[in-house]
Amino acid sequence: MSTERTACGAPRAADAGSEVTVFGWVDRRRDHGNLIFLDLRDHSGILQVVISPQTAPAAHAAAHGVRLEYVLRVRGKLQPRTAQNVNTRIDTGEVELHAEECTVLSVAATPPFPVNEETDVEEGLRLRHRYLDLRRPRLQRNLRRRATFIAKLRTVMTEMGFTEIETPMMIRATPEGARDYLVPSRLQHGSFYALPQSPQLYKQLCMVAGLDRYFQVARCMRDEDLRADRQPEFTQLDIEMSFVDEEDVFAVLERAISTAWTASGFRGAITTPFPRLTWHEAMDRYGVDKPDVRFAMELCDLTETVRGCGFRVFNDAVSSGGVVKGITVTGGADLTRSDIEGRLTDVVRTFKARGLAYLWRRETGWVGGIAKFFSAAELEAIGEATGASVGDAVLMVADRPSVVAAALGALRNHVARERSLAEPDEMAMVWVTEFPMFERDEETGEVTPLHHPFTMVHSEDVDLLESEPLSIRSRAYDIVLNGREIGSGSIRITDPAIQRRVFAAMGIDEDAAQRKFGFLLEAFQYGVPPHGGFAAGVERLVMEGLGEANIRDVIAFPKNQQAQEPMTGAPAMVEEEQLRDLGLSLSLRPVAPAPPRAVPPE
């Protein structure tokens, strides 16, 4: 299009009198029979076009047949609006375009859902017509802000001396961690590439290579079930640095995120440095390893307070090695018995707690079904320990420590949401440090690494590797924002002796280690700098920054909960010939093959 183009959102009062040509979609039309008003929309905004049958009969005739979402070219003169006709709701509201020529570039069928307003539409329909959903202002804004954020991250990282390096997308499968997406090899039948869950090993090899400071805006793929903040493919700001300890990594992340945050116009303010919290502290005080610290309502340990009390549930839990903890709901006197025994108990049951005990503190004293099991002194002590005042409620769980923590941690978040305890625009970043090195798999009983097997052991705990692996702290750390895990990283093991002992603790013998990670161990023999890094989830940051509750709303073409992409119908079956080329044959008939819609052949 050789014509000079003026963006719809550009014209201002000062542009009145100029001759312009605009292109865009019809956002609204108001046809008065003679005079026709069209709101023309493009990426930049909306401009009112006026078409009069007297001054532009041909344009008027054309405009009469125009419908919503038609694509138009309009040439004319920008005119100022009279004072009473100014529209303050749009940026171009002080002017309007008096059409001289109006050309329909493309007609449009009636859209399956409104494009010109922000009504909620069923998500399946939105995904199926994603190009229309993306045409709407909210997603336009989200994608632009996301782009700004990423661009700024790149700038800051580069300024800090990092080199962006692209690592391969077709890599060797790693048995650890998330399920891999596999790509069959045509040249080596029976062999498969995997799509990267993260560039972890490559970035460490970059350190061996002496690249010193690596970063990448990396696409990652994990074949796991989806959540509101989890997609099978997502983007990480991936970082690795040589000759550093935790504080160096923290400083880089704090600067990168806070700078890009501000530059992208994200909500709230990010203040640095981010507060630090050890994993143990987080679990004790919040019950979760990703605490939302915008509100208090911290967990309070009542184990000793209730030891030997007359309430059997508590007593049994304590005497069998369990714990009793509670949270104090300020003003919780308004919680009814059915609130607590209904939906609040459902919350803790999800996390395997058998029930939720509760006490109200009223003017008249402690009330609640279990109050009668406690002596006055015990109730006094509970009040002391929980800090509950008159008008508050105390909600308690007794069980194994892990169950109590998970149940009350979830309950704390639930109650906070119900009662709007968090300031919506507060951005509470926190580093959670000193994660345990290992955990015991509840099902298999095996010791498995919490982070990955190259995470360095806390120097004070090295001697416990053989005797007490489960109590070892690692040098792994997470960033948590408003109760959401934003990313994680660690200082890595570069000492072969320690690496061997860590593998041993995990039950990986020398052979297995060589088989799985031999290339990395070999590389480390040639002079490896001490190094560490981090990976931050870009979508999760953008979600928080934009106040979006769902990751799909910050991704252009996301997958649904079944990991399908309803617009193109991926995944789909392939031709027999493609399988033959790859040396594959299917042993199972796919159960539900039909994609919602086939890709139209071009």
Added chain:
RNA sequence: GGCCCCGUGGUGUAGCCUGGUUUAACACGCCACCCUGUCAAGGUGGAGAUCGUCGGUUCAAAUCCGAUCGGGGUCGCCA
């Protein structure tokens, strides 16, 4: 795999609990006509859903029950 929520014209909702005056209502959109200043334009008229699907209960089902499909949330899972 478990649990929870949702499924009514093109879109968003009401009706469902307490089955029957509903020929299934409302708003937006759509179609036609009228209309010189609107900007969520206005007016008049019109088309459009047998209530996701299947089965059951009942004289009677959008409404009650069961199953199933689809969408979402969540637990498990995500080194």
